[in-house]
Amino acid sequence: MQTVQHWVDRIRAGEVRALARAISTIEDGRPEARELLKALFPFSGKARVIGMTGAPGAGKSTLVDQMARDYRRQERTVGIIAVDPTSPYTGGAILGDRIRMQSHHADPGIYIRSMATRGNLGGLARTTTDAATVLDAAGKDIVLIETVGVGQDEIDIVRLADVTVVILVPGMGDDVQTIKAGIMEIADIFVINKSDREGADRVEREIRSMQSLAVRADKWTPTIVKTVASEGKGVAEPSAEEEDQQLAGTPDRDAARFPAGPAPERTHAGRRDQPAGSGHCRAPPRPVFIGRGNCGQL
Ligand SMILES: Nc1nc2c(ncn2[C@@H]2O[C@H](COP(=O)(O)OP(=O)(O)O)[C@@H](O)[C@H]2O)c(=O)[nH]1
Numbered sequence: 001m002q003t004v005q006h007w008v009d010r011i012r013a014g015e016v017r018a019l020a021r022a023i024s025t026i027e028d029g030r031p032e033a034r035e036l037l038k039a040l041f042p043f044s045g046k047a048r049v050i051g052m053t054g055a056p057g058a059g060k061s062t063l064v065d066q067m068a069r070d071y072r073r074q075e076r077t078v079g080i081i082a083v084d085p086t087s088p089y090t091g092g093a094i095l096g097d098r099i100r101m102q103s104h105h106a107d108p109g110i111y112i113r114s115m116a117t118r119g120n121l122g123g124l125a126r127t128t129t130d131a132a133t134v135l136d137a138a139g140k141d142i143v144l145i146e147t148v149g150v151g152q153d154e155i156d157i158v159r160l161a162d163v164t165v166v167i168l169v170p171g172m173g174d175d176v177q178t179i180k181a182g183i184m185e186i187a188d189i190f191v192i193n194k195s196d197r198e199g200a201d202r203v204e205r206e207i208r209s210m211q212s213l214a215v216r217a218d219k220w221t222p223t224i225v226k227t228v229a230s231e232g233k234g235v236a237e238p239s240a241e242e243e244d245q246q247l248a249g250t251p252d253r254d255a256a257r258f259p260a261g262p263a264p265e266r267t268h269a270g271r272r273d274q275p276a277g278s279g280h281c282r283a284p285p286r287p288v289f290i291g292r293g294n295c296g297q298l
């Protein structure tokens with residue numbers, strides 16, 4: 001039997017099998033997961049965690065795939081976690097995702113993992129957070145998390161990200177209104193994908209009019225980027241925009257997001273602990289869950 005230390009060493013050396021086994025152990029809620037995570041924590045906190053959320057079919061996987069390509073061109077390593085609670089592990093959209101993303105499979109700089117929701121041991125948000133920690137500790141520069149932006153679970157997942165990209169498409173009609181309560185307030189960047197279709201400008205106007213009604217506590221106005229992911233058009237922009245946001249004074253944004261005091265230390269896969277009592281936010285599902293601190297401040 002190998003020791004946890006040996007396992008950690010193999011993960012940090014980029015051994016895919018060790019990485020895969022770590023995430024499976026977390027997913028299955030096996031007891032050794034806690035010990036492993038504890039040993040990995042000190043090596044986490046460096047990755048940039050980007051949450052990608054939007055309705056089914058919005059083009060999230062296509063965009064994630066293209067963004068991953070772009071990051072690889074910049075010689076940055078990428079971990080991708082696809083969360084789709086409606087799909088069983090081996091079927092449906094996940095299988096489609098796997099096929100589509102297969103082009104990366106020969107590239108050791110990319111690791112792609114679909115999260116199962118079977119049994120939901122310990123909560124999907126928690127499991128996803130832990131998987132992100134593993135990828136972070138494994139040295140991935142970028143961790144992209146794809147979720148279907150519908151339920152609270154998915155909103156919790158994107159809250160664990162450093163930056164959240166909300167993907168909308170033309171032709172949604174009133175849907176923009178419908179999802180605004182949950183999804184709109186967590187967006188750092190809006191992507192209007194399928195901009196080859198009619199109505200992209202209208203979606204943009206709708207977002208802008210919503211933005212004009214409410215100013216975020218941190219004064220950040222989410223940027224709007226138009227893409228045609230299936231043709232690779234504009235796909236570098238979400239990454240570039242994300243980069244700009246990272247450079248553009250995260251400290252100020254933190255100060256605004258954590259009005260109770262200075263931004264807390266990064267503790268967990270690059271995210272910050274939500275300060276006690278800072279929130280108008282719903283309580284996180286578990287104490288260890290990491291919030292981004294800007295919820296409810298739209
Ligand atoms: N017309 C058009 N189709 C797109 C675009 N991006 C993705 N698609 C297509 O939309 C479908 C759903 O894409 P997918 O990435 O699986 O969406 P997801 O469910 O959000 O992950 C696929 O058939 C894609 O080829 C786009 O910009 N324009």
Ligand SMILES: [Mg+2]
Nearest residue numbers: 060061093097
């Ligand atoms: Mg998908």
